[in-house]
Amino acid sequence: MDLSVVIIEDDPRYRHSLETLFTNTPGFRLGASFGSAYAMLQDLENLQRAGREPSWQLALVDVELPGINGIEATRHLKKHLPALTVVMLTVFEEPALILEAITSGADGYLLKKTPAPELLTQLKETASGGSPLTPDVARTVLSLLRANTPKGIAGKFFNSASPTKLNLTEREHAVLQSLVKGHSYKQVASKLNISIDTVRTHIRAVYRKLQVHSVAEAVARAIREKIA
Amino acid sequence: MDLSVVIIEDDPRYRHSLETLFTNTPGFRLGASFGSAYAMLQDLENLQRAGREPSWQLALVDVELPGINGIEATRHLKKHLPALTVVMLTVFEEPALILEAITSGADGYLLKKTPAPELLTQLKETASGGSPLTPDVARTVLSLLRANTPKGIAGKFFNSASPTKLNLTEREHAVLQSLVKGHSYKQVASKLNISIDTVRTHIRAVYRKLQVHSVAEAVARAIREKIA
DNA sequence: TTGCCTATCACATGACTATGCGAGGTTTCA
DNA sequence: TGAAACCTCGCATAGTCATGTGATAGGCAA
Numbered sequence: 001m002d003l004s005v006v007i008i009e010d011d012p013r014y015r016h017s018l019e020t021l022f023t024n025t026p027g028f029r030l031g032a033s034f035g036s037a038y039a040m041l042q043d044l045e046n047l048q049r050a051g052r053e054p055s056w057q058l059a060l061v062d063v064e065l066p067g068i069n070g071i072e073a074t075r076h077l078k079k080h081l082p083a084l085t086v087v088m089l090t091v092f093e094e095p096a097l098i099l100e101a102i103t104s105g106a107d108g109y110l111l112k113k114t115p116a117p118e119l120l121t122q123l124k125e126t127a128s129g130g131s132p133l134t135p136d137v138a139r140t141v142l143s144l145l146r147a148n149t150p151k152g153i154a155g156k157f158f159n160s161a162s163p164t165k166l167n168l169t170e171r172e173h174a175v176l177q178s179l180v181k182g183h184s185y186k187q188v189a190s191k192l193n194i195s196i197d198t199v200r201t202h203i204r205a206v207y208r209k210l211q212v213h214s215v216a217e218a219v220a221r222a223i224r225e226k227i228a
Numbered sequence: 229m230d231l232s233v234v235i236i237e238d239d240p241r242y243r244h245s246l247e248t249l250f251t252n253t254p255g256f257r258l259g260a261s262f263g264s265a266y267a268m269l270q271d272l273e274n275l276q277r278a279g280r281e282p283s284w285q286l287a288l289v290d291v292e293l294p295g296i297n298g299i300e301a302t303r304h305l306k307k308h309l310p311a312l313t314v315v316m317l318t319v320f321e322e323p324a325l326i327l328e329a330i331t332s333g334a335d336g337y338l339l340k341k342t343p344a345p346e347l348l349t350q351l352k353e354t355a356s357g358g359s360p361l362t363p364d365v366a367r368t369v370l371s372l373l374r375a376n377t378p379k380g381i382a383g384k385f386f387n388s389a390s391p392t393k394l395n396l397t398e399r400e401h402a403v404l405q406s407l408v409k410g411h412s413y414k415q416v417a418s419k420l421n422i423s424i425d426t427v428r429t430h431i432r433a434v435y436r437k438l439q440v441h442s443v444a445e446a447v448a449r450a451i452r453e454k455i456a
Numbered sequence: 457t458t459g460c461c462t463a464t465c466a467c468a469t470g471a472c473t474a475t476g477c478g479a480g481g482t483t484t485c486a
Numbered sequence: 487t488g489a490a491a492c493c494t495c496g497c498a499t500a501g502t503c504a505t506g507t508g509a510t511a512g513g514c515a516a
Contacts (some may be wrong), residue, residue, distance in 0.1 A: 013484090021283035133366045141366075143421060169462065184502070204505075205462095208471050213504080217410035219447045397492065412472070425495050432475075433492095442473080 003032035003127055006056040008040050008073060009063050009089070018060065022212065027124065030055045037065050037073035044080060056084055056129050063090040063101065063194055071104045078105040085127045098141060109133060168209060168227070175202040179215055181220050231355055232259035234284040236268050236301060237317070238293050242340065249344055256351065257415065259284045265293045272308060284312060286355050291318040291329060299332040301332035306333040313355045377380060396437060396455070403430040407443055408450050 005022045007030070009015040015033060022028040031054065047054050063070035074086050086102045087108035087156055101109050101213040108126035110119060133141060168176065172193075178188040185203070189196040210227075212218045221227060233250045235258070237243040242263060250256040259282065262268040272447050275282055276301060279363050287305055291298040315336035316329045336354035338347060396404065399420075406416040413431070418425040438455075440446045 041435045138361050179444055180448055182442045212429055216447045219444045220274045220408055223451045423495055
């Protein structure tokens with residue numbers, strides 16, 4: 001039984017490659033293909049108005065669609081065709097975007113960079129109730145949860161460092177603020193009227209307290225946790 | 229190269245079955261086995277005090293441990309052995325518990341009911357950077373996100389200043405994401421399987437497009453504007 | 457007095473970063 | 487066909503970063 005796929009993707013090149021893929025892959029059948037969610041929803045409406053249902057079993061929906069975006073399109077699809085498996089596609093691994101997709105009711109989420117064989121495997125799995133996420137996306141989801149979930153209460157016998165209580169000194173904080181602005185050590189030194197070696201000393205302390213090892217990590221933490 | 233596994237599991241029967249499994253499965257080697265997190269941490273501390281490191285590459289940690297629970301043990305392991313892959317085990321599919329495990333920094337999460345073949349496959353995948361979650365757990369995580377994410381967030385991403393329209397190419401975006409994580413050029417190169425000079429080329433393009441001149445500025449912009 | 461914390465500063469050095477400049481291959485489009 | 491975009495890669499190099507190690511001085515509390 002071939003899996004009938006509907007593609008909703010505005011990029012002609014990618015859409016055509018998907019069409020070719022599903023046309024030529026055993027186990028799949030190209031049900032329909034649209035360059036916009038609007039066109040797809042019109043088609044759906046026309047079919048249903050004629051008392052018919054599309055034969056689609058799986059929908060591949062690009063998130064970044066012109067007009068009606070992929071997330072809205074997904075909501076429509078899940079509402080009107082609840083049995084349809086909807087898998088969303090995008091270039092980006094943006095956590096907020098994944099979150100949006102998840103709340104839209106999508107059954108799966110794939111990155112466009114996913115190679116065809118893995119994409120096909122993943123689609124089959126998702127359609128048959130298997131894993132809704134590729135490893136990459138799963139890791140992103142985990143990161144999302146880690147970033148947004150307060151630390152749980154756990155035993156205290158071997159209490160690890162408590163990163164939420166940083167105890168940065170005034171000077172350390174000033175140095176960190178300068179780093180966040182993109183200042184070099186030399187610029188920090190000039191701005192705070194101290195030597196570059198003193199800057200280094202403070203930065204060492206900041207990194208130790210933040211448990212980071214690079215300016216990138218320090219800046220990321222500072223901004224995300226509103227430290228500086 | 230056999231994957232050296234450390235087991236931390238209080239149930240003797242399950243622990244012994246795991247010991248047998250890893251002793252007899254090609255590709256795995258039993259590195260150590262403990263009935264409690266306390267015993268493991270003592271051993272780790274003794275080793276490190278002697279200036280040595282355990283040879284463990286993968287840890288299987290039961291969540292429900294007496295004394296120091298698996299979550300706290302995981303935190304400790306990730307802190308002292310950052311390269312160690314930690315997979316947590318439990319009988320429960322309790323979403324809050326999964327969430328707790330995720331925030332502890334575990335690399336994977338498995339249910340004890342997972343049959344041995346799948347367990348081994350999953351461990352290999354997790355250890356080599358593959359999927360951190362079984363399909364069951366992924367679905368639980370998605371349900372968790374769906375249940376806890378207010379619908380009001382819908383559309384927020386697309387209402388922002390369209391940060392994705394910076395015209396970063398897929399590759400440039402990937403590189404920027406790595407920078408945000410604090411990866412060095414060398415690490416980015418390794419992660420993306422390209423040369424360090426290619427990394428530099430992409431970074432040049434990213435900086436030009438973001439109009440920045442340092443990794444700090446790039447990271448700051450990326451996080452603040454949800455670019456990466 | 458001693459110990460701790462903070463701030464200041466220094467020397468040393470290997471690794472890393474940012475930038476200039478150059479090149480080749482593939483795909484798409486006018 | 488040529489240009490543009492993208493990806494890949496290279497050489498060169500000055501400047502910068504991260505870290506180890508050491509030191510002084512002042513303030514404060516036990």
